[in-house]
Amino acid sequence: MASFPSPLIRRAVVTALLALGAIAFVPGLASAAQPGTLRLLGTDPAYKSTTFTTTTGSTITGGTGLFRLRITPAGGTAVERRGFCVDAFHVINANPDYQVSLKTVADDARLGTARYGEAAWLIQQAESLIAAAPVSARALEAGALQTAVWQLTDQIRETTPSTDAALNARTTALRALAAGRAIGGPVTITPAMSHGCAGRSSVALNLTGRPGSSATLAVTTGTGTVSPAEVRFGADGTAVAAVTSSTPGAVGVTARSEGGTLTRLARVGASSPQETMVLVPQSYSAVASVVFDDCPVIPFEEPPTTPTTPATPSVPVTPFETPTTKPV
Numbered sequence: 001m002a003s004f005p006s007p008l009i010r011r012a013v014v015t016a017l018l019a020l021g022a023i024a025f026v027p028g029l030a031s032a033a034q035p036g037t038l039r040l041l042g043t044d045p046a047y048k049s050t051t052f053t054t055t056t057g058s059t060i061t062g063g064t065g066l067f068r069l070r071i072t073p074a075g076g077t078a079v080e081r082r083g084f085c086v087d088a089f090h091v092i093n094a095n096p097d098y099q100v101s102l103k104t105v106a107d108d109a110r111l112g113t114a115r116y117g118e119a120a121w122l123i124q125q126a127e128s129l130i131a132a133a134p135v136s137a138r139a140l141e142a143g144a145l146q147t148a149v150w151q152l153t154d155q156i157r158e159t160t161p162s163t164d165a166a167l168n169a170r171t172t173a174l175r176a177l178a179a180g181r182a183i184g185g186p187v188t189i190t191p192a193m194s195h196g197c198a199g200r201s202s203v204a205l206n207l208t209g210r211p212g213s214s215a216t217l218a219v220t221t222g223t224g225t226v227s228p229a230e231v232r233f234g235a236d237g238t239a240v241a242a243v244t245s246s247t248p249g250a251v252g253v254t255a256r257s258e259g260g261t262l263t264r265l266a267r268v269g270a271s272s273p274q275e276t277m278v279l280v281p282q283s284y285s286a287v288a289s290v291v292f293d294d295c296p297v298i299p300f301e302e303p304p305t306t307p308t309t310p311a312t313p314s315v316p317v318t319p320f321e322t323p324t325t326k327p328v
């Protein structure tokens with residue numbers, strides 16, 4: 001499988017068009033506009049040939065699926081990864097080595113936009129989503145993932161992208177799943193208090209991270225419980241969790257976010273293939289520690305009772321009388 005060429009010759013290259021392309025590189029592979037070679041090893045799973053409508057109104061026909069790619073950076077070691085097509089009008093064939101340029105957001109500002117962020121999240125989740133689908137639906141899942149990435153990178157129109165109703169429906173579901181999502185980035189975790197009471201109170205954990213991304217939380221030192229086990233950062237890049245411990249001692253909590261660098265494998269000449277987009281994976285983590293003390297229990301005491309003051313006997317009071325005569 002591959003990507004689509006010009007509509008005028010699309011029928012002749014139906015099997016050489018659509019692509020998914022994601023990579024995890026060795027250190028240095030994702031440097032700005034780094035040259036390298038790309039080889040398509042295969043498409044698995046692959047979805048049937050389908051006709052799509054582009055954002056300009058033209059139509060292209062071909063198969064979609066998940067690419068297995070071999071990437072060799074100039075002077076580096078080859079790695080094999082998965083990826084998506086982001087260039088539906090050019091062809092890629094299996095087995096030839098193509099010259100490409102590895103571009104990041106420093107070279108292509110589109111890679112830093114929210115839509116490309118959602119596409120990056122789909123690339124990151126692609127293999128897990130396909131594995132979670134029933135065996136009979138895995139090819140459809142791969143085709144829908146490619147279609148969603150095409151939409152997010154402005155290749156295929158948003159409404160009724162193809163002539164395949166099942167593919168369109170699953171694409172819509174994936175777009176809803178990816179809405180507002182992003183791959184992970186640097187994280188921080190800060191306890192609201194450095195100390196807590198063992199078995200009696202929880203301590204809040206304030207986290208920051210890339211808006212739309214997620215982080216997993218786990219107790220990595222000491223004995224305690226952290227909840228929830230996963231947080232999603234809001235539009236302001238913040239999230240909150242809590243840690244407790246039933247025994248005195250220090251508890252360490254690690255927050256981990258999986259992300260990386262979105263990278264576009266761009267053409268460098270007329271003979272280069274369709275462009276694909278990949279993810280250079282990177283894990284980010286941060287640790288916070290809280291000391292839980294054996295706090296003494298202070299018994300609750302009733303307030304002292306105020307003694308009742310005996311009532312003062314009442315003394316009759318003779319009303320003041322005006323004398324009848326003026327004193328001398």
